[in-house]
Amino acid sequence: MLEIRSARKVFYKGQADEKVALDSLSLKLATGEFGVVIGSNGAGKSSMLNAISGALVLDSGQVIINGDDVTAMPVHKRAMRLARVFQDPMKGTAASMTVAENMLLADLRSQKRTLRQGLNATRLATYKERLSLLGLGLENRLDTRVELLSGGQRQSLSLIMAVGGSPDLLLLDEHTAALDPRTADIVMQATVRAVDALKLTTLMVTHNMQHAVDFGHSVIMLDAGKLRLEISGEEKAKVTVVDLIGHFSVKTDRMLLAS
Numbered sequence: 001m002l003e004i005r006s007a008r009k010v011f012y013k014g015q016a017d018e019k020v021a022l023d024s025l026s027l028k029l030a031t032g033e034f035g036v037v038i039g040s041n042g043a044g045k046s047s048m049l050n051a052i053s054g055a056l057v058l059d060s061g062q063v064i065i066n067g068d069d070v071t072a073m074p075v076h077k078r079a080m081r082l083a084r085v086f087q088d089p090m091k092g093t094a095a096s097m098t099v100a101e102n103m104l105l106a107d108l109r110s111q112k113r114t115l116r117q118g119l120n121a122t123r124l125a126t127y128k129e130r131l132s133l134l135g136l137g138l139e140n141r142l143d144t145r146v147e148l149l150s151g152g153q154r155q156s157l158s159l160i161m162a163v164g165g166s167p168d169l170l171l172l173d174e175h176t177a178a179l180d181p182r183t184a185d186i187v188m189q190a191t192v193r194a195v196d197a198l199k200l201t202t203l204m205v206t207h208n209m210q211h212a213v214d215f216g217h218s219v220i221m222l223d224a225g226k227l228r229l230e231i232s233g234e235e236k237a238k239v240t241v242v243d244l245i246g247h248f249s250v251k252t253d254r255m256l257l258a259s
């Protein structure tokens with residue numbers, strides 16, 4: 001469960017270029033819910049994710065994860081409870097290491113250093129099982145160096161590595177934005193398979209309105225640091241790309257082409 005209560009963040013307060021990034025933003029995400037966050041440039045989406053991860057210190061307001069107020073918790077402590085996948089498929093994995101070695105690295109990150117062990121048979125079997133959740137055949141490529149994988153396979157590997165420690169919350173920060181449309185769709189399918197299988201509470205930021213329509217349980221739209229719209233249930237099942245675009249106060253060229 002995630003709850004954001006009246007989060008406020010102002011950059012350059014009192015100066016001519018003052019920017020209100022989060023303006024009394026409140027939202028709730030139930031355990032197991034997959035929320036898709038949309039909004040125009042500067043709406044506050046990244047600021048919200050940064051406030052959740054602790055990278056951004058709020059001026060006021062609270063972040064509650066599974067009932068615990070983590071607002072004052074330092075980033076490294078919060079990191080044990082959160083998984084985050086970023087836009088750049090090259091950044092979440094180590095290129096010159098194999099798929100299995102990358103999985104081991106992620107494993108060790110979420111455990112005590114004293115538990116350090118090599119790639120034993122038990123671990124390899126677990127990695128195969130986890131990788132098979134993605135539906136991309138990566139479980140048969142454990143010995144392949146990651147630099148030989150496609151961008152989509154690599155981003156999907158980042159995702160499965162990020163969620164290995166059973167996080168309370170998965171944050172997807174435009175994780176398909178740097179991929180071509182077909183690859184982005186493949187990564188989204190892999191994402192949904194992993195999120196469903198592991199029952200992860202997930203918040204995904206995207207500029208792709210088709211993905212906002214096709215995936216997730218709810219659509220959360222931010223505008224000027226505020227919650228502008230929340231759609232879930234039957235309403236979410238019926239919503240179209242044109243409906244969503246209609247709620248944007250500023251429309252980009254890409255949106256106008258899609259509508």
Ligand SMILES: Nc1ncnc2c1ncn2[C@@H]1O[C@H](COP(=O)(O)OP(=O)(O)OP(=O)(O)O)[C@@H](O)[C@H]1O
Binds near residue numbers: 011021042044047
């Ligand atoms: N580190 C910062 N310093 C100054 N202003 C910032 C900083 N981070 C964000 N802002 C400002 O806060 C507002 C919200 O920005 P934010 O990056 O959260 O929006 P966003 O919805 O993620 O936009 P985009 O879709 O372009 O990534 C913007 O006006 C932005 O210029």
